[in-house]
Amino acid sequence: MEPNLLKNINTPDSHRIDVYIKNGGYQALPAALKMQTDALIQMVKDSGLRGRGGAGFSTGLKWSFITKDPTIAKYLCCNADEGEPGTFKDRIIIEKDPHQLIEGMAVACYAIGAHAAYIYIRGEFDFGARRLEQAISEAHQKGYLGKNILGTNFNCDIYVHKGAGAYICGEETALIESIEGKRGQPRIKPPFPAQVGLFAKPTVINNVETLACITHIINKGPKWFASIGPEKSPGPKIVGVSGHVKKPGLYELPMETPLREVIFTHAGGIRDGRKFKAAIPGGVSAPMLTEKDLDTTMDFDGMAAKGTMLGSAGVIVMDDTTCIVKVAMRTMGFFRHESCGKCTPCREGTDWTYKVLHRIEHGQGKDGDVELLEKLCGNIFGRTFCPLGDGAVMALRGALKNFKEEFLYHVKNKRCMV
Amino acid sequence: MLSTQAIENIKKAIAKYPTKKSASMDALMIAQKECGHLTEDILLEIAHLLDMPPVQLNQVAAFYTMYNKRPVGKYHIQVCTNISCSLLDSEHIVQFFSKRLGIKKGETTSDKKFTLSEVECLGSCGTAPMMQINDDYYENLTEAKVEEILKTLK
Numbered sequence: 001m002e003p004n005l006l007k008n009i010n011t012p013d014s015h016r017i018d019v020y021i022k023n024g025g026y027q028a029l030p031a032a033l034k035m036q037t038d039a040l041i042q043m044v045k046d047s048g049l050r051g052r053g054g055a056g057f058s059t060g061l062k063w064s065f066i067t068k069d070p071t072i073a074k075y076l077c078c079n080a081d082e083g084e085p086g087t088f089k090d091r092i093i094i095e096k097d098p099h100q101l102i103e104g105m106a107v108a109c110y111a112i113g114a115h116a117a118y119i120y121i122r123g124e125f126d127f128g129a130r131r132l133e134q135a136i137s138e139a140h141q142k143g144y145l146g147k148n149i150l151g152t153n154f155n156c157d158i159y160v161h162k163g164a165g166a167y168i169c170g171e172e173t174a175l176i177e178s179i180e181g182k183r184g185q186p187r188i189k190p191p192f193p194a195q196v197g198l199f200a201k202p203t204v205i206n207n208v209e210t211l212a213c214i215t216h217i218i219n220k221g222p223k224w225f226a227s228i229g230p231e232k233s234p235g236p237k238i239v240g241v242s243g244h245v246k247k248p249g250l251y252e253l254p255m256e257t258p259l260r261e262v263i264f265t266h267a268g269g270i271r272d273g274r275k276f277k278a279a280i281p282g283g284v285s286a287p288m289l290t291e292k293d294l295d296t297t298m299d300f301d302g303m304a305a306k307g308t309m310l311g312s313a314g315v316i317v318m319d320d321t322t323c324i325v326k327v328a329m330r331t332m333g334f335f336r337h338e339s340c341g342k343c344t345p346c347r348e349g350t351d352w353t354y355k356v357l358h359r360i361e362h363g364q365g366k367d368g369d370v371e372l373l374e375k376l377c378g379n380i381f382g383r384t385f386c387p388l389g390d391g392a393v394m395a396l397r398g399a400l401k402n403f404k405e406e407f408l409y410h411v412k413n414k415r416c417m418v
Numbered sequence: 419m420l421s422t423q424a425i426e427n428i429k430k431a432i433a434k435y436p437t438k439k440s441a442s443m444d445a446l447m448i449a450q451k452e453c454g455h456l457t458e459d460i461l462l463e464i465a466h467l468l469d470m471p472p473v474q475l476n477q478v479a480a481f482y483t484m485y486n487k488r489p490v491g492k493y494h495i496q497v498c499t500n501i502s503c504s505l506l507d508s509e510h511i512v513q514f515f516s517k518r519l520g521i522k523k524g525e526t527t528s529d530k531k532f533t534l535s536e537v538e539c540l541g542s543c544g545t546a547p548m549m550q551i552n553d554d555y556y557e558n559l560t561e562a563k564v565e566e567i568l569k570t571l572k
């Protein structure tokens with residue numbers, strides 16, 4: 001497949017507006033401004049675009065929930081928190097092709113009637129944040145942002161908001177709290193952000209890659225977009241591959257691509273002549289898959305049918321030297337660190353689970369520890385305020401389901417099987 | 419005390435939002451860049467600039483990992499040890515730093531030059547193992563590369 005989202009990344013100075021324009025940029029925005037907003041939203045619906053932030057919700061539908069009342073202020077937030085371990089796709093768009101994102105955001109703002117948008121970028125992406133600031137100022141100079149854009153009466157400003165190291169701020173309501181200058185703790189839903197969002201106004205939150213798809217839908221048409229990949233998961237998708245592969249990196253693929261092809265064709269297969277053991281398909285919250293699941297396609301529904309999720313499509317590949325107990329311990333250590341502390345099952349549960357995994361991994365596991373882990377999972381799952389707690393449980397259950405004997409071996413023999 | 423430049427920058431941050439409080443995260447980072455870490459006095463000064471109750475600002479400062487509540491060295495070495503990096507032996511990189519600098523993770527060298535930390539995924543998993551030193555990323559790390567990098571940190 002010809003790359004779309006990653007088309008420009010290897011061009012010298014691809015982050016500069018002149019280069020972006022020379023490669024066909026800023027044609028979607030003028031075209032969109034000539035359309036009625038209803039027709040524009042319909043176009044995004046027709047494309048079948050589903051959010052690339054993890055949940056796969058229809059983008060057009062999300063936009064359509066925003067009130068048309070012109071007297072009410074509305075906001076767009078771009079989720080550039082990219083904190084799900086194993087995920088490194090949004091950073092490349094931000095650093096190498098920021099105008100692709102900014103143009104998509106300007107279109108989105110026009111469609112939903114917003115005049116201000118915030119890009120919530122994780123604090124560690126300092127270079128990316130500076131790139132975005134520069135790109136925003138270039139776009140202002142050329143009249144693609146600011147007042148009376150391209151001679152219309154549409155006004156739009158984009159601001160960069162830097163996070164400061166909290167994975168939970170990727171969750172959309174925590175993200176809103178954080179832009180409001182508070183601790184990043186999730187809000188109760190409903191009300192949903194589409195009704196009561198940022199500064200209590202109707203708000204759309206979209207992922208970087210989702211917004212980057214918008215210009216392509218306008219330039220090439222919703223039919224073109226819908227024709228790529230599976231009917232229910234259309235459009236190009238950036239898949240990131242990391243871990244024990246020969247060629248880690250980003251690959252733009254249709255979502256009908258089987259996991260096997262991602263790992264063994266695109267990423268070059270397993271390093272150092274080792275054997276494949278397991279892969280996490282969509283960031284560490286997604287339960288791991290094994291050899292038997294390699295023919296699953298990298299789409300929302302295919303992954304869901306296997307009890308896991310496409311998530312961020314950050315594929316982490318593990319070879320036969322990998323200790324799954326250690327992976328599980330490190331993963332739970334992450335969730336324990338990132339639990340925002342608002343609800344007890346998550347705060348206490350991730351801590352307790354981590355401690356049990358830690359003692360198993362360090363040869364101090366006790367009889368019954370594996371059963372204890374399963375019980376702890378049951379006490380967290382479905383009882384937490386936001387999906388972080390469930391994500392932690394799903395990840396651990398995935399490891400326990402596929403590699404229970406490894407955990408039991410660790411407990412019994414006080415050491416690793418591999 | 420914050421410099422006039424820092425106060426100027428905080429005012430610019432305030433202008434991005436309909437409420438002053440929203441600028442708290444920018445303000446904390448602006449102050450940290452200038453002062454190294456956030457002291458009680460600095461927090462009070464920022465709270466005042468933002469018309470925010472100091473306790474609220476303290477809660478924000480405490481919540482986010484990147485705000486240094488304690489002094490850190492001139493170079494804050496932050497090695498990612500999340501899964502993708504761990505699979506490519508980031509622990510070894512941490513140990514190597516530990517040996518080279520004579521400190522354990524979480525510690526600062528006695529000359530206040532280096533602080534060594536382990537951090538969560540930095541969104542650079544395809545070039546693991548990797549780390550961040552102050553604002554910059556260093557990727558595809560090896561012992562030799564770490565040696566070279568250390569030479570550039572004066």
Ligand SMILES: Cc1cc2nc3c(=O)[nH]c(=O)nc-3n(C[C@H](O)[C@H](O)[C@H](O)COP(=O)(O)O)c2cc1C
Nearest residue numbers: 051052053079081082083170171172206207210387
């Ligand atoms: C704990 C947690 C972390 C999340 N982190 C991110 C993130 O880093 N980036 C992102 O785009 N979405 C993240 N999400 C999903 C967002 O809540 C939201 O669904 C998404 O940004 C919507 O955008 P989309 O419809 O374009 O996918 C996270 C969700 C949860 C529960």
Ligand code: SF4
Nearest residue numbers: 340342343346384386
């Ligand atoms: S599930 Fe965890 S992260 Fe989510 S609100 Fe509860 S404590 Fe916070």
Ligand code: FES
Nearest residue numbers: 498503539542543
């Ligand atoms: S796991 Fe180290 S950068 Fe993502």
